[in-house]
Amino acid sequence: MTDVRFPQLSQEQPDAEGVLATWFVGDGDQVASGQLLGEVMVEKVSGEVLAPAAGRVRLLVAEDQTARQGVVIARVE
Amino acid sequence: MDDKTRLELYQVMVLSRTYEEAILREYYADKKPAFDIGAGLVPGEMHLSAGQEPAAAGVCAHLRRDDAVTATHRPHHIAIAHGVDLDRMTAEIFGRETGLGRGRGGHMHLFDPQTHFSCSGIVAEGLPPATGQAFAFQRQGSDRVAVAFTGEGAANQGAFHESLNLAALWKLPVVFVIEDNEWAISVPREASTAIGSNADRAAAYGIPGQRIEDNDVEAVYTAAGDAVARARAAEGPTLIEVHTVRLWGHFEGDAQGYRPDLADVPGRDPIPAYEARLSDAGILTAGLVSSIKDEAVARVEKAIDFAKSSPVPAPETALEYVFA
């Protein structure tokens, strides 16, 4: 089981809050390592969330929900 | 330059910056948590002028209410410097019925017939109408002038060249002012323009051209004074290029990842620099600075309150004003 964390888009504010803008996969989907899972935004900067491993993904944060950089937003089992 | 003029330049720049800071606040106020460009009381694109105040203040100081000004998608500092009604301009930015355009135009399409001010969002396309306003003034036998503001990116657009040639050919009373803020969205001037200074393009049209460095409001004032005087004396057009700075993004929401000098940018703010200069000259005191800033805040907040308390246009009126 591997944690998927909200990317660090803002270096100046390590625990800045952002938004889970888009999930490209559904909860429970089978994903490949490196696959694009989602897109996040902090202020005006957008970033990609990639799968750190292959497996089944569990989404822990909903689309349009806020989350801080670094928190676990999904898991790959 | 007399002290009174220098102080007025400072005041105009402070009012303009205060305004942009307030619009910035209002623009983002209801777009959280996720930035949704279409949400809130001020939706859509927003192009703010922080850093570019010297170009507007230095030029518009020479203009009368009956002189014409055309501007671009980044118009607020120019509108303020030329004396556009701040309440009605703000109401327009908020899309209200009491706005300059009854809410139809928004921040990129501000029209104020009282001050002959207009702006639009198509790059370089404000130049031909300005030459037309100048043409009318010439025919009407007045000494009124037109000023067209545009960006350094626009100097590579066809309308720019056609306008300069036509204005020169017919000796129209128009002043062309380029605000070179170094960036056409994400493209730096060196990557878009074959020569180092757009002021040098004036020679191609047989008109005087001058480039002002360092975002120096007093140098702008001096150059603009000459250009406006030439136009009023029926001696034809002039091109002025002001090397200025875009302190914020191209539009609000622009992360500016393409801009390597971003960390240095706040240090280039022209207003604290001019404030220091006038303080050293004994024209500004801490107390005077305070009262100028307070006055600006009060004026701006009054305009915002007016806008917010104005009615939104009724949907049933959506088809009106297509034709007179």
Add this chain to the structure above:
Amino acid sequence: MSVTESATAPAEPAVRRLTTARAMVEGIAQEMERDAGVVVLGEDVAKYGGIFSSTAGLLDKFGPQRVIDTPISETAFIGLGIGAAVEGMRPVVELMFVDFFGVCMDQIYNHMAKIHFESGGNVRVPMVLMTATGAGYSDAEQHSQCLWGTFAHLPGMKVVVPSNPADAKGLMISAIRDDNPVVYMFHKGIMGLPWMAKNARSIAPVPEEPYETPIGKASIAREGSDATVVTVSLSVHHALDVADQMSAEHGVELEVIDLRSLVPLDREAVLTSVAKTGRLLVVDEDYLSFGLSGEIAATVAETDPGMLRAPVRRVAVPDVPIPYAHSLESAVLPTRERIKAAARELAGA
């Protein structure tokens, strides 16, 4: 000890969904890999990746010789694309907003679109002109138009208008491979951008391999028998939402035709559907008069008006510039409310 590995059921293939923006970029990228003559030119297409993300990531993959920022000189760089195409390259040129066509239309309609004809078929212009269209986020008169009717009206250029990620990729690949000039018009509201209100269908499965979506062929986005809705672009999404509501609330089954291409126009698809349903609603975010919706109505009228059991209904922008104020903009756009009201009237529901 021998280890016997129990056979696990094969995992389903990873479901790969993309936004429309990423799908169209993938189409361009795969063609750039296949053909060294494909280059991308436009304003802010390199480092910025296109202001609506239409070229995001291409610079990193292909470098500045193939993904090129231009000055604000549309006539010059679109004309340059034409010349390069004539000499064997396959340029993909971006006109940042379709509303800017005014400054460069001569190159587009008098040259790009006419050279092949003027040369008696001897010269080809294999070029893609891609451009952002559409309203709904308060960008006002000069940054919110659709204008596909204008481009479709002028002979010599193909016009494609994808509504979803899979078609966005397939139509881009087809457009690049086509030896004709293709105007590729993408609505900003379907791109799935994180900074603009999204709709659910902007993110959808997209096949990984390169594939072509046929230009000139409509798709039946939803089958139905009570009325035909012919539409394109973002309005497809709205029409599908309305169709769900009409079915649930009124038991009316709408058939939704996504034209996908305006030139060539799949008139057969329209006629086949209207012959079946007898009722036609055209939804078009472009201006009402002298455009796409009239063309669809004329197609039916000049083939067999008898197939209509009710007059054609059109929901479009009512010949007014797009206003800035939100209250006014939403009154003139073809919203779900307007589409539903027209559908109910048409179906007698």
